[in-house]
Amino acid sequence: MREPEFRLAPPDLGRWRQGNTRTEGVWQFQSAEPGPRVTITALIHGNELCGAWAVSQLLAVLEGGTKLRRGRLTLALCNLRAFERFDAAQPHASRFVEEDLNRQWSPDRLASGSSLERRRAAELKPWLEDADFLLDLHSMHEEGSALLLTGMQPRHVDFVRALGVAGTVIVDPGHAEGRRLRDFGPFGSDAGDARSVLIECGYHGDPDSRLVAQDAVHRLLALTEVMDVQDLPPQWRLDRPPAQWSLEVTDAIVAETLDFRFAFTPTDLQVIERKGTVIGHEQGREIVTPYDDCVLVMPSLRQLRPGVTVVRLARRRSMKAATA
Numbered sequence: 001m002r003e004p005e006f007r008l009a010p011p012d013l014g015r016w017r018q019g020n021t022r023t024e025g026v027w028q029f030q031s032a033e034p035g036p037r038v039t040i041t042a043l044i045h046g047n048e049l050c051g052a053w054a055v056s057q058l059l060a061v062l063e064g065g066t067k068l069r070r071g072r073l074t075l076a077l078c079n080l081r082a083f084e085r086f087d088a089a090q091p092h093a094s095r096f097v098e099e100d101l102n103r104q105w106s107p108d109r110l111a112s113g114s115s116l117e118r119r120r121a122a123e124l125k126p127w128l129e130d131a132d133f134l135l136d137l138h139s140m141h142e143e144g145s146a147l148l149l150t151g152m153q154p155r156h157v158d159f160v161r162a163l164g165v166a167g168t169v170i171v172d173p174g175h176a177e178g179r180r181l182r183d184f185g186p187f188g189s190d191a192g193d194a195r196s197v198l199i200e201c202g203y204h205g206d207p208d209s210r211l212v213a214q215d216a217v218h219r220l221l222a223l224t225e226v227m228d229v230q231d232l233p234p235q236w237r238l239d240r241p242p243a244q245w246s247l248e249v250t251d252a253i254v255a256e257t258l259d260f261r262f263a264f265t266p267t268d269l270q271v272i273e274r275k276g277t278v279i280g281h282e283q284g285r286e287i288v289t290p291y292d293d294c295v296l297v298m299p300s301l302r303q304l305r306p307g308v309t310v311v312r313l314a315r316r317r318s319m320k321a322a323t324a
């Protein structure tokens with residue numbers, strides 16, 4: 001299948017790589033006024049440039065002398081080693097160096113130290129684990145509008161509704177391959193009130209993905225009031241209708257072998273009307289939709305290998321019903 005054109009240049013992270021904490025790429029700003037602890041993460045995947053753009057521009061505002069209004073703000077450029085390898089001619093090759101940084105957030109993997117990404121996750125953990133709000137900025141393999149991925153607890157969906165970013169909200173239980181940052185520690189816990197969202201801002205190479213990331217940052221800072229948004233470039237805020245739908249992910253289709261094939265070229269958020277429709281084949285086995293109006297979420301057409309989630313299946317719910 002044709003690769004979409006990659007039109008977003010990587011930002012020059014220059015001085016922002018270093019951080020102002022003891023950990024490379026991690027910046028922390030504290031107000032004397034009490035308030036929420038807000039964290040924004042970018043480059044969990046090294047080829048997802050939109051978040052690196054938004055975070056580096058926010059750092060330029062803060063390092064220009066703008067002060068927080070209250071609370072604490074942590075900004076993390078997460079997989080710098082992978083980002084350093086970014087090449088627009090092979091934009092998928094720099095997703096990670098040794099393994100996916102967004103599958104390493106369970107206690108056993110954080111403690112293991114067995115790969116570059118596991119060691120980096122352990123380094124980042126102390127800076128990320130005590131946030132009240134986490135915004136994790138990503139982009140996607142395929143072209144499509146923004147997706148807001150939250151955990152199963154209703155507080156996350158409430159947070160995303162309050163944030164008001166345009167896109168489709170997807171409520172999903174996580175990855176069989178390993179725990180994501182979004183679900184780690186307090187964020188995945190049924191107790192407490194730590195809220196998190198992972199935003200897929202569009203296709204990796206689409207310049208609009210950067211606009212979506214900036215909008216999400218602007219809205220988060222407005223919602224939590226850790227910064228006066230008058231101090232941010234006004235064009236960051238996009239005037240788009242907020243999410244109308246949430247999708248509850250019921251199944252993840254995982255390729256068991258290299259033999260997996262889709263029955264047609266699926267598109268993101270494609271609705272399959274009839275229960276029992278064949279969507280793929282693997283080693284003579286048919287993969288069918290389990291219910292009517294089944295939504296295909298983020299079909300992955302490029303990274304086939306055993307153990308990879310090739311598509312998720314979801315039911316549609318209105319945003320009102322999602323929190324009921």
Ligand SMILES: [Zn+2]
Nearest residue numbers: 045048138139
């Ligand atoms: Zn990502």
